[in-house]
Amino acid sequence: DAGITQSPRHKVTETGTPVTLRCHQTENHRYMYWYRQDPGHGLRLIHYSYGVKDTDKGEVSDGYSVSRSKTEDFLLTLESATSSQTSVYFCAISTTPGTYEQYFGPGTRLTVT
Amino acid sequence: GIQVEQSPPDLILQEGANSTLRCNFSDSVNNLQWFHQNPWGQLINLFYIPSGTKQNGRLSATTVATERYSLLYISSSQTTDSGVYFCAVWAGAGKSTFGDGTTLTVKP
Numbered sequence: 563d564a565g566i567t568q569s570p571r572h573k574v575t576e577t578g579t580p581v582t583l584r585c586h587q588t589e590n591h592r593y594m595y596w597y598r599q600d601p602g603h604g605l606r607l608i609h610y611s612y613g614v615k616d617t618d619k620g621e622v623s624d625g626y627s628v629s630r631s632k633t634e635d636f637l638l639t640l641e642s643a644t645s646s647q648t649s650v651y652f653c654a655i656s657t658t659p660g661t662y663e664q665y666f667g668p669g670t671r672l673t674v675t
Numbered sequence: 676g677i678q679v680e681q682s683p684p685d686l687i688l689q690e691g692a693n694s695t696l697r698c699n700f701s702d703s704v705n706n707l708q709w710f711h712q713n714p715w716g717q718l719i720n721l722f723y724i725p726s727g728t729k730q731n732g733r734l735s736a737t738t739v740a741t742e743r744y745s746l747l748y749i750s751s752s753q754t755t756d757s758g759v760y761f762c763a764v765w766a767g768a769g770k771s772t773f774g775d776g777t778t779l780t781v782k783p
Contacts, residue, residue, distance in 0.1 A: 604761050604773025662706040662765045666718040
């Protein structure tokens, strides 16, 4: 158990509304990540963070923003949700410096209607 | 970016059988991991294995980095082994590629 929680675990929202997902870790790991998983596929990186206020884009960052004001929390925001953002969102942390070895949270299932 | 191919895409076994899952990747990587996604959607870290061989109970993995492939061995399979097995590689913190997975069904 890598001590990662995500909230909410399930959410249904309407097109055009803002949505914020939260990832919380109980240890002070530097690297945190947000991924999305669509049916029948592996995960794709949205954004990642390498420290407080230090973030960078991943492969599928359009339509998403992130913030990290505390080491333990990494927030993912959909500024104006679209149906194409219906997905399962996973947060991950790297626990071993220099290896990028990752452990995943339980996921958040987001449905945009 | 780096391409990752997993084979086979689907595998059906009888309980007690052995299996080998393969992951081919197209370029040098810093990190390679195998994950099991159970039927409830939880992603379980099986191995961190950028090179070499590791074993954990009935599971073992080998990565030959110079030939750009990794193998996951499951011996004496159990119904609880069912799910999707993902191989993922990283060329840096922001450069990850997941394969599309192997769906394993173990029948009692």
